[in-house]
Amino acid sequence: MTGRCLIADADLELRSALRRFIEPRGWEALEARNAHEARELLRRARPDVVLLEEHLPGSPLSEMLPEWRASHPSVPLLVLSATPSIDGAVQAIKLGAEQFVPKPVEPPTLLRLMEHALEAQRTRALPPPDTAGGPEPFLGVSPLIRQLEATVRRLLDSDRALLLLGETGTGKGMLASWIHLRGPRARAPLVQLNCAGLAPQLLETELFGHERGAFTSAVQRKLGLLEVAHKGSLFLDEVGDMDPLVQPKLLKVLEERRFRRLGEVEERTVDIRLIAATHQNLVERVRAGRFRGDLYFRISTLPLRLPALRERPEDIPIIARNMLERLSDELGRPGLGLTAEAEAALCGYTWPGNLRELRNVLERAALLSAHPVLKTEDLDFNAALAGMRPDAPTASPPESDLSLTLREVERRHISRVLASEGGHVGRAAQRLGIPRSSLYQKLKSLGLSAKV
Template sequence: MLTSPAEEAALTATRTVLVVDDEPAMRTALTESLRRRGYVVLQAVDGRDALDRLDDAKPWLVLTDMKMPKLGGIALVREIKKRTPQTHVVVMTAFGSVETAVEAIKLGASDFLLKPFATDVLERVVSGLPGAGRDVTAPEGSRLASARPILSDDPAMRRLLKQVESVALSQATILIAGESGTGKELLARFIHSRSPRAQRPFVAVNCAALPDGLLESELFGHERGAFTGAIIRKLGKFELAHQGTILLDEISEMALPLQAKLLRVLQEREVDRIGGIAPVSVNIRVIATTNRPLDREVEQGRFREDLYYRLNVFPVTLPPLRERRADIPLLARHFVQLAASRNGVPAPLLSEAAEQELVKRTWKGNIRELENVVERAVLLAVDRVIEPMHIPIEPNSLSSPAQAPAVHPVSRVEIAPAGSLRDMERELIVGTLAQVNHNRTKAARQLGISVRTLRNKLREYRETGGEFCGNRIVGGR
């Protein structure tokens, strides 16, 4: 069963995160980041304060610093796991204290964050925790979608999801193919949340983001002293995913020597740490994604054939957005709500004309591109209605200069510095008028609004004291 935006909000609303840090600025930054993701966030100033709040707050996750007065991170982890073993703990530590973080992992902490870290790193760690993709307060047997739901009205897509949901109950390795931006990682999380391993770790590794040497250490881990800079033992992603699911994202980017080592892991379910003396057994479910056809990569000698067959147990191909156009309005309305919430503004309405504009695009960047375009429109729609004029022209959509209108209004309008969103809309309208020699009918058509709406906008600008000056309005409010 797929979730609606309302059900998604209900999911995250049940998850309370307790942020523990003696630095006020750090507590504030973490709180704001997590609240934007929809979590209920409470704060504690040290470990003792956190324990005092533990019973009443019943947090799903405790995010704690390691070095604090009164009660430090290690003692806090130990006490939390004694009182409420089901509570997740993620510890934050500076580079010089990594060994302490490893000790926290042994005591039951789910993960650690190395300071300083970016908000997207925090989000990845939190969203990868067991239970992040389902309602922890739901009755046993109820199965809800992942933290970010897969929304679809497209019959073919819904059939695919139903098929995948059935396979999720097995232990089969799954290979997800699809263009960039189609939601391959989201589907992998969906599979994990429907599997018997849903309460176990979900660990994602981007094979394209790391150089080969670092990727090997990330995947398989290393022993202390295995190479220069290996100051502590490091558990690899396979070990961290033990009893859970590991996602090998963009597997086609992995170098051939690493492919051979990966093949052994899949065959033997054992990991050899770099510098280790004995293999370590792992119990994992493997999901891999690729944006290139792996069979073609095999033909061209860039991917091992034996590894391909190991991964291709249950292949899934996600269709590009242009092949599921019925989903575009549904997804767009969903992204309107998310963007409004993320930016702290009221959610605007999506006009029918704007929907039609979105549906007819080719969406080379797929769902990721749609989300970005919608967020921009939300910020520009100061009158709380998204119109076609708030949607940028599609890149490279004009096949020849003869077919193209002179210029899309956004590209040549000079925006006054430090302007508000209303100023940007005003610049857009005035710049378009200038390009069509102040022909209101042409300007309205190009902007995707009625002549009457254009006339009302111009009257509003005059009433607030603005004056036309070339492609700009100066003065006024």
Template structure:
């Protein structure tokens, strides 16, 4: 039989202590109380606890002293601080110092229960060694010094509910960092909702974020949950948060402060329990100076920041990532694994990778389809502005055109449907070209590849991707 979990309550107000004791007792928890720093320290040094709830203002000190003592001596003990109404600066300071979360007076009991439940989950969550076991997080693979430091900070931030701002260039893995913070934390069994703020039309933004009731506007044929409600209990990741228009920034700030949303067309607010992680590749401080980003919102989403390094600063990780991506391509398309020539390896080591990890993966996927004899050569990488002069790429001429499309005489444009969906349209052309080449060559794939002017590996890759095998 599992023993009951123990909670230390520190507050100088008897009524508050009694309220917290009753509430936590109903949650089947054993409570111990202290009215000041001195008595709290005695209890912390004499027994083990699963959670500490402490007021910030105590007769002989502050909750920050208790927090500092716990961080130094009992780092795995989560601490939630209780602050006076409107003391947001104090609450944010406690989060920066390592508090799990905070709650303001007068205490909202539902909010208190949520904090307690989330905090107690922390020590029940198996701790992953992300230095060694991060194969599920592609771009975070690495043993470089900067990546080991990043993983340590991710592990620490996963034990908090503080809003985290993730800084880093495009393609460096900001969403992977957010996902890992979520997965290692107490909300891992709840939704992780990533949102690209720059991809939502401004006229739909309020509905997408906060939801709407049926009939709220033309086309609202049924009620819809917004991102905040979908992420309830879990984590909402706001990628490219700098792209939010100012009007939406005001509404987002209010939701973060009130922990409630009002769906479009509704009169009542809906409480939401969501941890906010955000990211952008832009400089928010410059945007604040230009008047394009609200300073008050910046301080609410950037309680703690974390920097994701660009790939060119990660040294030995390039070779590790290259091996991982090539292995992944081989498994996905059930094709032989390829290797890199010495010249290709050197080129990757010296390349600046302006598109970071995402660019490396794309470069390798393209080279994987172009290479011959299971070896990626320098010319297969097709690196731009590379420090090593690339050899001229051989051009294979097709035997004859596969599809001969004549431009329309009236406007000299390629004939396409009026309601075109580009990806399916291009896929249909590729599918038809492959089918014609294979039929002409009696399904001899080597001959069909030659007719199409591509490598045999590229043909097999495309057939696999289009499910034509």
């Protein structure tokens, strides 16, 4: 447990001794000699915990505690007293102090009290993890998604790094959030950072933070996301795009749980779970010298591949209905739905943008359609994108036609033909070279629907 501590005490020796003790252990120390300085630092620096001298020059405790408790109710206050008494302790606790600590006190003892107070405050402040009502990453009935869910549930209690692999838009961020909220770190933060396109210095300062003066524009100290994510999870999206100069520093964090802010000499400790994600083939990037092999092996112990939508067309109607339910609430349009022909059209499209593109198509249709039940003509697919080759999968290659069962091949082909004919069974039957009655039988057996 680390954080920012305001030491409001007139005793220079105590302030200096405590600073020397806590800073090497990951804490940031702020010092105030009187009530005026303490008020200013409390307002400007927003400390995580305050050590307040009982008789701090400038204002009596009976004024400061109610004032500070009202303006910063979530900040634990520990009162230090050189003249301790039972009445003084009772008054301090009644006024909102977390602890009443007699002087002299050894720095290790004080540090433990600070950590306990901060841990108790954070536990009180955070609501129980909300594991219901959020996006569901495992909607569908396909074997691919059912297997993914079974694997993820086996890994929920693990604290090892996870590597989420999949094309753009397959829901890697949604899955990372789902895993965090159901894991042992659910009451701590989930901090997210997209590594794509960030220059080395910017990425480094985002991750590790910096000290004032570390570089030209560093006019004040900045906490890095590693510190913000302490005791929680750090989600690094597009980790395959991380600059090679930053990769060894991330590896050090994962191996030693230590890092340095830019411009700082002393190391800090941190406790996080890493969830990384990429749409790229990291093995190929390692071979090309663009991604460190040791970092790859560190983060890929538990890889999870998210299937593309085109690999599980039977899940598309279920996902689309769920998205429309959410859009109904968001847009204030009750009863949003799809005709059978529209569902068939969705199943026949290739979805290069996956879940993100599906939501985009449905939201656009819901906003522009005059009726709540969306028809095929309401769906505006991006034909240019559909002709593009989707992102290359990042783990094992996608299921090839040779690995599909005859039923799966037949289902996919019929879905595509139906979609191209706007869901019209008669025209689809002619293109397939079978009687309309035979196509109806196949639609029923394969769980597909279309218009007459």
